[in-house]
Amino acid sequence: MTHGNSKKMTLLKERLGFLTFTIIAIALISSCSSSSNGSGPGNGAGSGQGNGAWLIPSNEVFDGGPGRDGIPALLSPEMISAAKATYLLEQDLVIGVRVGDVVRAYPHPILDWHEIINDKIGSTAFTVTYCPLTGTAIGWDRVLNGRETTFGVSGLLYNTNLMPFDRETGSVWSQMLLKSVNGERIGLEIETFQMIETTWKTFKELFPQTAVVSTNTGFSRPYGSFPYGDYKSNNNRLLFPVNVTDTRLPGKDRVVGLIVGAKSKVYPFRNFPDTIATINDVVNGMPVVVVSSKLKNFGMVFQRALSDGTELTFTPSQGSAPIVMTDNEGNSWDLFGRAVSGPRAGTELLPTTSYIAYWFSWSPFNPGAAIHGQ
Numbered sequence: 001m002t003h004g005n006s007k008k009m010t011l012l013k014e015r016l017g018f019l020t021f022t023i024i025a026i027a028l029i030s031s032c033s034s035s036s037n038g039s040g041p042g043n044g045a046g047s048g049q050g051n052g053a054w055l056i057p058s059n060e061v062f063d064g065g066p067g068r069d070g071i072p073a074l075l076s077p078e079m080i081s082a083a084k085a086t087y088l089l090e091q092d093l094v095i096g097v098r099v100g101d102v103v104r105a106y107p108h109p110i111l112d113w114h115e116i117i118n119d120k121i122g123s124t125a126f127t128v129t130y131c132p133l134t135g136t137a138i139g140w141d142r143v144l145n146g147r148e149t150t151f152g153v154s155g156l157l158y159n160t161n162l163m164p165f166d167r168e169t170g171s172v173w174s175q176m177l178l179k180s181v182n183g184e185r186i187g188l189e190i191e192t193f194q195m196i197e198t199t200w201k202t203f204k205e206l207f208p209q210t211a212v213v214s215t216n217t218g219f220s221r222p223y224g225s226f227p228y229g230d231y232k233s234n235n236n237r238l239l240f241p242v243n244v245t246d247t248r249l250p251g252k253d254r255v256v257g258l259i260v261g262a263k264s265k266v267y268p269f270r271n272f273p274d275t276i277a278t279i280n281d282v283v284n285g286m287p288v289v290v291v292s293s294k295l296k297n298f299g300m301v302f303q304r305a306l307s308d309g310t311e312l313t314f315t316p317s318q319g320s321a322p323i324v325m326t327d328n329e330g331n332s333w334d335l336f337g338r339a340v341s342g343p344r345a346g347t348e349l350l351p352t353t354s355y356i357a358y359w360f361s362w363s364p365f366n367p368g369a370a371i372h373g374q
Contacts, residue, residue: 051182051183052182052183052186053182053186054181054182054186055177055179055180055181055182055186055187056158056174056177056181057243060158060159060241060243061156061157061158061163062156062157062158062160062240062241063155063156063157064155064156064157064240065155066153066155067155068152068153068154068155068165069152069153069155070153070155071113071114071115071153071155072114072153072219073114073115073116073117073118073150073151073152073153074110074114074116074117074118074213074217075117075118075119075150076118076119076120077110077117077119077213077214077217078213078214078216078217079104079211079212079213079214080211080212080213080214081211081212082105082204082208082209082210082211082212084214085105085107085200085212085214087109087215087223087224088107088109088200088212089200089224090199090200090201091199091200091201092107092108092109092199092200092224093107093108093197093198093199093200093297094106094107094108094197094198094199094200094203094212095107095108095111095128095130095137095195095196095197096195096196096197096198096203096207096210096335096336097119097121097126097128097139097195097196098207098336098338099121099122099124099126100121100122102121102122102211103207103209103210103211104119104121104210104211104212104213105200105203105204105210105211105212105213106119106128106130106212106213107200107212107213108130108132109223109224110213110215110217110223111128111130111132111137112132112223112226112227113219113221113222113223113227114153114217114219114221115129115130115131115132115153115162116128116129116130116151116152116153116162116164117130117213118142118150118151125141125142125143125148126139126140126141126142126193127139127140127141127142127150127151127164128140128195129151129162129164129175130162131161131162131175131176132226132227132228132231133157133160133161133162133228133231133239133240133361134159134160134161134162134175134176134357134358134361135232135252135254135356135357135358135361136161136162136175136176136355136356136357136358136361137195137197137355137356138175138176138178138192138195138355139192139193139194139195140164140190140191140192140193141190141191141192141193142166143191144166144168144185144188145188147168149166149167149168149169150166150167151164151165151166151167151173152164152165152167153165154172156172157240158174158177158181159176159240159241159242159243159244159361159364159365160238160239160240160241160242160361161174161175161176161361161365162175163175163181165183166180166185169183169184169185170183170184171183171184171185171186171188173185173190176357176361176365177365178190178192178353192351192353193351194300194302194336194337194351194352194354194355195355196298196300196335196336197298197355197356198296198297198298198335199296199297202296202297202298205321206321206322206324206334206335207322232252233252234252235250235251235252235360236251238251238360242360242361242363242364243364244363244364244367245360245363246359246360246363246367246369248371248374249268249270249359249371250359251358251359251360252358252359252360253268253269253270253358253359254268254269254356254357254358254359255267255268255269255356255357255358255359255362255371256269256290256292256299256300256301256354256355256356257354257355257356257357257362257366257369258283258288258301258352258353258354259352259353259354259366260283260284260285260286260352260353261284262284263283263284263370264362264366264369264370265281265283265369265370265371265372266359266362266369266370266371266372267279267290267292267299267301267372268359268371268372268373269292269294269297269299270294271372271373272292272293272294272299273293273294274293274294274295275293275295275316275318276291276292276293276296276316276317276318276324276325277291277292277293277316278290278291278292278314278315278316278325279292279372280304280313280314281372283370286303286305286352287303287304287305287311288301288302288303288304288352289301289302289303289304289312289314289325289349290372291314291316291324291325291335298335299356300335300337300354301352301354302337302349302350302351302352303349303350303351303352304349305350306344306347306349306350307350312327312328312329312331313327313328314326314327314333315327317332319332322334322335322340323340323341326342327342329342329343329344330342330343331343331344331345331347333349336348337349337351
């Protein structure tokens, strides 16, 4: 065996050893939590987490184990070009963000180990929040009450979903409830923005100019190794309890979920065709369009009514990137909802409160959600 191969084998063994340790630790934490009679934030309160009143049942808040900042959030990570992101596989999922003409990708292989990335493009300060246990990536505006802050990982979970904390006040937030549930900012709702979740292959085809997070994060992690074993595909495996179980879809099915007021609706990936497709729909009085593709692995939801009141109807486009759909006025639109050609070139579709999640996690936060096609 050559010296180079020997080094590779040593590195592989080290990574496998770290991954095995991580999975065992998680299993132990899950076992302890399951037998703790729902002691909830009492497990974390001793370390200064989750003190005072809660907007949610405190006995349903679980201490995931690592503690506050035990999973380290990133701040202004190093970015590299798509060509230099050789650590990514074509099928790896990434979270795409666009501010103005700047496009960046935040890969799951990085987020699996950090869950929160605080970043800034120009004057726009935002946080990419990601929970690998619920499969949810949601963009947050990190300017709260006129002041810029950053978010960290509290180590607490509600319905097995990520609970960030803001560093300015220490308030605890629920990612999927989109609000603070404990602390000085209790009850404050977060401003969200839409992001694209798709494969690295699809994203760089649509937006080849994208920058992407480097593995030079300042932390030693086995990026590319998923920390939770077969969790993504095992419908029977949850690490923490949820308070609602809805069996209309398999638990780990990925859905694009939309929230409009007190109503919600999901669009299952299993029903998307391989080719690009559009669904012109109305949810709780809001005209929306869903643009999707199972093969290209994306699903986005935008409002069909423009700011001037014009209501558009969309059809899919299988043409050249970055166009994914056209409308009845002859405009062509990209996956970020921007018109790239036509009489409304430069116009942006109004966003919706929507994101991708595992079905088992959507139903506890949005019980009785409508399922498209059922």
